Amino acid sequence: MALVEIRDVYKSFQRDTQRIDVFTGLTIDMEAGSFTALMGPSGSGKSTLLNLIAGLDKPTSGVVRVAGAEVSAMSPGELAAWRARNIGFVFQSFNLLPVLTAYQNVELPLLLTHLSGKERVERVRIALDVVGLGDRGDHYPRQLSGGQEQRTAIARAIVADPTVILLDEPTGQLDAKSSQEVLTLLQRLNKEFNKTIVIVTHDAHAAERAKMTLHLEKGDLVEKRAAVSGAAR
């Protein structure tokens, strides 16, 4: 059974009097431990799909299931608790809380768990070490570079050991060097820690790092391409 199951999903938005159909019966499976890149032009539904998987949005009809849980049927309260346990989300513009240090930002998801203060400290330390920012915990976001901010956001996404890590154009605001660092980190998380990763990107080089690329156009899956051996460096 796939870890992420998108079954016959319809999604439409109402804009003024006009109805916009984003998905008309989309069906996709993503396996546990996969590293999937979602590509496609603007308006193809990449981010909407990510939001559906994260339970941030609901399909008009159809089923979204993650690790056996029917996300599309959950109440807002259930979704919040479910997201805290199962989803790590990384945004294009980092979205770190500016009033908190890197350490405190990474600790945020752990505040929603029953972990003790000592256990939280240990988990945050490990997450920051994994992203190579072990010595930057007491820095505020404004004191970090763009790449460091995004790595902090990734540490925040992995710290609670979620089922799936979702990234919405994580390299969109980074320079080439920082982009490579972030992508290398994602590959490492996938390979070494067997994390299931879904990344939305416009960047073909970024998509090359994934094991699987799904190409969407106007809400339809038009291409599904596995990385050739060795491409996912």
Place this chain on the structure above:
Amino acid sequence: MKYWHLVTANLRRHKLRTALTILSVALALFLFASLRSVVTTLHTNSQFGGARRLVAMNKTGIVFILPVSYANKIKGLRGVRSVSWANWFGGKYGENARDFFPKFAIDPESYLGMYPEIKLPEDQKQAFLRERTAALVGKGIADKFGWKVDQNITIQGTIFPGDWTFTIRGIYEPSDPAIGDNVMFFHHEYFDERLGHAGIAGWFVVEINNADSAAAVAKEIDDQFQNSSAATKTGTEKEFQAGFATMLGNVSLLMGAIGTAVVFAILLITANAMMMSASERTGEVAVMKTIGFSNRTVFTLVLVEAGVIALAGAVIGLGVAKGFYPLIKFQGFGFLPGFNVTPLTMLWGLLLALGLMLASGLVPAMRAARLPIIQALRRVE
């Protein structure tokens, strides 16, 4: 509370704005405590009065005088033990209007006999009684002006013009705060002499044998002078004080109305600051919800933030009111002896702060809790 650092971090986001909001709450609660204390002090003082003391004043009003010769007629009535009389004497000491204190011309022996609440050493009392130009002053004003026994002081008359020089022969301390420790008493005889033996009294204090006969004696006094040029209105001392309080009550009503308006205006400012603060963080709230923070947790965090501001303001505002007035020995320029911010006023202040927290925090907290994540993220992404 593991979320506490989130609350404090947000309060530190705009330190100046947070400080000003706290100060505005503090000011609102300081005003509330002050105005309510005016009302409670007036009420407390209106309860002052011996059960066996009546006060007879001009039926037309307290500012109208009575002939001092009424004293003998009242004294002759059945059930009356003794009679004393007094006159309000305006006058000022020094140039500062804030240095005002009440001054009364009294018939010393009968007056002090009727008011055991005025406590002073026996030798000072005798010295005061002996000397026509002697003055008896409260410890509060003696301390304020650095007056000592045997010192001469000059009062500039306002209602009764001229320089009036007195020698302080006694300093009293009241056993009942309603008497006030900021009053000056002097001999009515001296007052009368300076006025060319006008023979006037502001009011009479009548001590009766039996508290139960107060109404009957009061009626008898009023009947006695019903057809004279200056009819009297007699009641218990409590009623007399209550009459004063009612007169000042209109002022306190006005002050209360102004105070309420100020508190309400400050409430709006606080609510506005809280809403601005919350709306600035729309994106951050959306991020927190994406991470898994529930609507309830987000609601609580925003409300606690408002609560911290309200509580800090309350502690400062109520604390200053509680500490400041005793420090400056405030007695409402003589009109509010025993002025005190009571524990009940403090409790009401805290309840007001709680209301302030709910009023200013509820709307932004609900907005944050109901914030749709996707729309909010679109605005920041």
